Amino acid sequence: MLHHLLFMFLFLFLLLLQPPTITSLSQEGFYLHQFKLSLDDPSSSLSTWNNNRDQTPCTWSGITCDDNKTVTKINLSNFNLFGPLPTSILCRLTNLTTLILTNNSINQTLPLDISLCTSLTHLDLSQNLLTGTLPHTLSNLPNLRYLDLTANNFSGEIPNSFGKFQKLEVISLVYNLLDSSIPASLGNVTTLKTLNLSYNPFQPSHIPPEIGNLTNLEILWLSSCNLVGVIPDSFRNLKKLSVFDLSMNNLEGSIPSSLTEMTSLKQIELYNNSLSGELPAGMSNLTLLRLIDVSMNSIGGVIPDELCRLPLESLNLYENRFSGELPASIADSPNLYEFKIFTNLLTGELPENLGKNGPLIWFDVSNNKFSGKIPASLCEKGALEELLMIHNSFSGEIPESLGRCRTLARVRLGFNRLSGDVPVGLWGLPHVYLLELVDNSFSGSIAKTIGGAGNLSLLTLSNNNFSGVIPEEIGRLENLLEFSGGNNKFNSSLPESIVNLSQLGILDLHNNNLSGELPKGIQSLKKLNELNLANNEIAGKIPQEIGSMSVLNFLDLSNNRFSGNVPLSLQNLKLNQLNLSYNSLSGEIPPLMAKDMYRDSFIGNPGLCGDLKGLCDKGEGKSTNFVWLLRTIFIVAALVLVFGVIWFYFKYMNIKKGRSIDKTKWTLMSFHKLGFGEDEVLNCLDEDNVIGSGSSGKVYKVVLKNGEAVAVKKIWGGVRVETEGGDIEKNQFQDNAFDAEVETLGKIRHKNIVKLWCCCTTRDCKLLVYEYMPNGSLGDMLHSSKGGLLDWPTRYKIALDAAEGLSYLHHDCVPPIVHRDVKSNNILLDEEFGARVADFGVAKVVESNGKGTKSMSVIAGSCGYIAPEYAYTLRVNEKSDIYSFGVVILELVTGRKPVDPEFGEKDLVMWACNTLDQKGVDHVLDSRLDSCFKEEICKVLNIGLMCTSPLPINRPAMRRVVKMLLEVGGTDSQTKSSQKAGKLSPYYYDDASDHGSVA
Structure with a gap:
């Protein structure tokens, strides 16, 4: 009896110890509670998983039960969960058919025992952080119909066992790190309707012809899979296929005629391959075809009339070798909204009714040999946004109807034979941001209606x-x-209102008939980078205030009627080009401009004097020559004395410090015209002038004799090690960093890229001489006590400047350049807080094949800035820089460092996302920023979050980032969607490539 009572007491005691949330739950509820405890839930998304009023978990968030209150479905999409997937717990839910955990942070590997969840029909683990190889046991799931592992970090091969799926209909492995080849065994899964394997770094391989056995296939997406060879003829069996995408591979040969037997096709995408030949005959069989894109190949011949009679919505044939005339039947297409055939060999006139029947939105026929008039019906349906017709032989006038097309955003009609007056309405279209009319024969004047073009960013009317x-x-x-x-005939004076254009970067009106004087207040054009008013009749004095335009680096006022002195303030500018020749200027040249590099800038001004040959050189007799001789002797003697004192001082200091620098062995390589020599630099490299140091060397501030300052990076030969043969060899990393910096900065020119003046080398030491940035780096300024000095307008300017610099590297350099170490400490600030991208020691060029650079042997970059995929693959492209720049934006918005002990194991990106979800935007923004800018700051924050998307495919290109930042700064600008309407692909890759871009 006592034993029985003791047992009962012990049972009650243990029962009391159990958590109340579990005691009343069913067995399945208990399993789910264990599942919750195994994961990190920082957003408390599973807070309802403690409700014990019912004995089942059927009322919990994300849980669905059947009529018997048995769990059948778990959907925890976007719950912000962290940790490994506890399949050993989940698979105890014997009736679980659907498991959806998309867009979380499920990490580690996918366990092999996932095969124990035998009731699963739907498994979606996309957009997580899963690593390792694909479990070969997945095919043991007898009922699985849907498998989506998109956007993880799976590597290795697709197991051959995947050919054993019994009922699988959808498999998506898009954007992983799979690096073997597509197994032929997939051709055995005849139940498949969707096969998505795009954006994986497979080894070069052929398309398995066994794919043609998948007779139920409806979507085949193998974009960017490193495929080679020809398109298998066995694809003729895919009668149910509607989406056929083999784009961005290395396929060759012709498009097989068997494609015309795939009669269910709605979308064909074969762009960016090496296909040749002609379009196959029999395209009229594809009666459902809505989109065809075979651009960026070598396909030739004429455009078949039967192709144009299909119910097409999007036709992309650009960058091929099509010739002949455009079929007139294209004008009859009732649904055509996208028509891009630029860069071909097409001739003749455009069909007269083009656009009359179809709602054209994007129209680009540039770089062909078209002639005749522009069809007046292009905007008949009132939807046209982009009209690009550059580099053809179009003639006649611009149709008046285009002046009423208020949807237009981009107009490029340059390099044709167009003439007449531009329609008054075209000047003032409210959404146009680019109006390019260069190299035509237009006449008339700019209409006053241009004041209504509130979104206009680029206006180019030259020639x-x-x-x-x-x-x-x-x-x-x-x-x-x-x-x-x-190169026009504009007359009268510049309008006074031009000084209101606060965003203006380039003002080029050379070779006109302009007169009058420069408008007052021209110094308010703070962002003006280029001012070219050469060959006009402008008079008056050159305003002293021009010297305060800190970013101006191109100034050409030659061949005008300017008079008076050359403003002393001009020597404050960092000009790459200056030309004041052939005016009526007089007086002395500013002393810092009396250099040979500027001599041609001042010729043709009879009253101008200075220490330059050809100026005031009229022969003033022997006395003048004698004075000059005495002056020269005095200067030489003074220089010898100063040099001797300095030499003695440094010789003494070098002996004292136990090291000496042999200046006779230095080699100087300059990239700009210099007003100094290597001795001036070498003599100032002492510890008192050190302003920074890093892994590769020290940085010195050197003040030159002319009063200007430069920054000098000294890179020593590195660590030396003794080899087996007794030879001594240097650390190659330092040499590589130096060579990369010289190779990159030596050939690029941009106002937002730090200027490399020259480099000096000797056997043991290398020097890089840059323009000096008085405000240091953004990182030092932002994260120090001076961070409060950076108000929001300044931070916005810094973000925009840095974005323009990176956009130049990615889009305007040939080949493009990837920086690989974008961070706030590598963004330098001038006296006006203008930003320059610096430190190109690990920069790489992108290979011309468009596939990005090859894998690096080590990770380059800094903690907190490295893109997730780079850390796994060591493959680098422009998207890696974009992620790093997104982190810089988050630094500017939040005021926080990329890595901080406060974040724990997270970084700034993860902290910002979590804080936004849990506490709202007010807890993310830097409290030092004025709240009146909150709306603008939030927009920039969103850009930063887009740039730091874990999927590179979702990050905007730098050219797009610049445009979005400009739209934030504008008042009436609206962000346009980059998503193409009507695309059927499950994902759309927008690389923001802008054919023939002006920017």
Whole structure:
């Protein structure tokens, strides 16, 4: 009896110890509670998983039960869960048919015992952090119909066992790190309807012809899979296929005629391959075809008339070798919204009714040999947004109807034979941001309606016959970045309102008939980088205030009627080009400009004097020569004395410090015209002038004799090690960093890239001489006590400047350059807080084949800035830089470092996302920023989050980032979607490539 009572007491005691949330739960509820405890839930998304009013978990978030209150479905999409997948727990839910955990942070490997979840029909683990190889046991799931492992970090091969799936209909392994080849065994899964394997770094391999056995297949997406060879003829068996995408591979040969037997096709994408031949005959069989994109191949011949009679919505044939005339039947297409055939050999006239029947949105026929008039019906349906017709032989006038097309955003009609007046309405279209009319024969004047073009950023009118007065209304264009109207007949003076264009970077009106004086207040154009007013009749004095335009580096006022002195303030500018020749200037040249590099900049001004040959050189007799001789002797003697004192001082200091630098063995390589020699630099490399140091060396501030300052990076030969043969060899990393910096900065020129003046080398030491940045690096400024000095307008300017610098590297350099170490400490600030991208020691060029650079042997970059996929693959491309720049944006918005002990194991990106979800945006933004800018700051924050997307495919290109930042700074700008309407692909890769871009 006592024994029985003791047992009962012990049982009650243990029962009391059990958590109340578990005691009343069913067995399945208990399993799910264990599942919750095995994961990190920082957003408390599983907070309802403690409700014990019912004995089952059927009311919990993300849980679905059947009529018997048995769990059948778990959908925890976007719950922000962290940790490994506890399949040993989940597989105890014997009736679980659906498991969806998309867009979380499920990590580690996918366990082999996933095969124990035998009731599963739907498994979606996409957009997580799973690593390792694909479990070969997955095919043991007898009922599985849907398998989505997209956007993880799976590596290795696709197991051959995947050919044993019994009921699988959908398999998506898009954007992983699979690096073997596509197994032929997949051709055995005849139940498949969707096969998505795109964006994996497979080894070069052929398409398995066994794929043609998948007679139920509806979607085949093998984009960017490193496929080679020809398209298998066995694909003729895919009668149910509607989406056929083999784009961005290395396929060759012709498009097989068997494609015309795939009669269910709605979408064909074969762009960016090496296909040749002609389009196959029999395209009229594809009666459901809506989209065809075979661009960027070598396909030739004529465009078949039967192709144009299909119900097409999107036709992309650009960058091929098509010839002949465009079939007139294309004008009859009732659904055509995208028509891009640029860069071919097409001739003749465009069909007269083009656009009359179809709602054209994107129209690009550039770089062909078209002639005749522009069809007046292009905007008949009122939907046209992009009209690109550059580099053809179009003639006649611009149709008046285009002046009423208020949807237009991008107009490029340059390099044709167009003439007449531009329609008044076209000047003032409200959404146009690019209007390019260069190299035609247009006449007339700029209409006053241009004041209504509030979104206009680029206005290029050069090389035409425009005349008349530039209207005051142009001063309303708050978003205007460039106004180029050289080689026209504009007259009168520049409008006073032009000083209101606060965003203007380029003003080029050379070779016109402009007169009057420069408008007052021109110094308010703080972002002006280029001012070219050469060959006009502008008079008056050159304003002293021009010297305060800190970013101006191109100034050409030659062949005008300017008079008075050369403003002393001009020597404050960092000019790459200066030309004040052939005016009526007089007086002394500013002393810092009395250099041979500027001599041609001042010729043709009879009253101008200075210490330059050819200026004031009229022969003033022997007395003048004698004075000059005495002056020269005095200067030489003084220099010898100063040099001797300095030499003695440094010789003494070098002996004292136990090291000496042999200056006679230095080799100087310059990249700009220099006003100094290597001795001036070498003599100032002492510890008192050190302003920074890093792994590769030290950085010194050197003040030159002319008062200017430069920054000098000294890179020593590195660590030396003794080899087996007794030889001594240097650490190759330092040499590589130096060579990369010289190779990159020596050939690029941009206002937002730090300028490399020259380099000096000797056997044991290398020097890089840069322009000096008085405000140091963004990282030092932002994360120090001075961070409060950076108000929001300044931070926004820094973000935009840095973005433009990176956009130049990615889009305007040939080949493109990937920086690989974008961070706030590598963004330097000038005296006006203008930003320059610096430190190109690990920069790489992108291979011309468009596949990005090859794998690196080590990870380059800094902690907190490295893109997730780079750390796994060591493969680098522009998307890696974009991620790093996104982190910089988050630093500017939050004021926090990329890695901070406060974040725990997270970084700034993860902290920002979690804090936004849990506490809201106010807890993310830097409290030092004025709240009146909150809306603008939030927009920039969103750009930073886009740039730091874990999927490179979702990160915008740098050119797009620049445009989005500009739109944030504008008042009336609206962000346009980059998503193409009507695309059927499950994902759309927008690389933001801008054919023939002006920017």
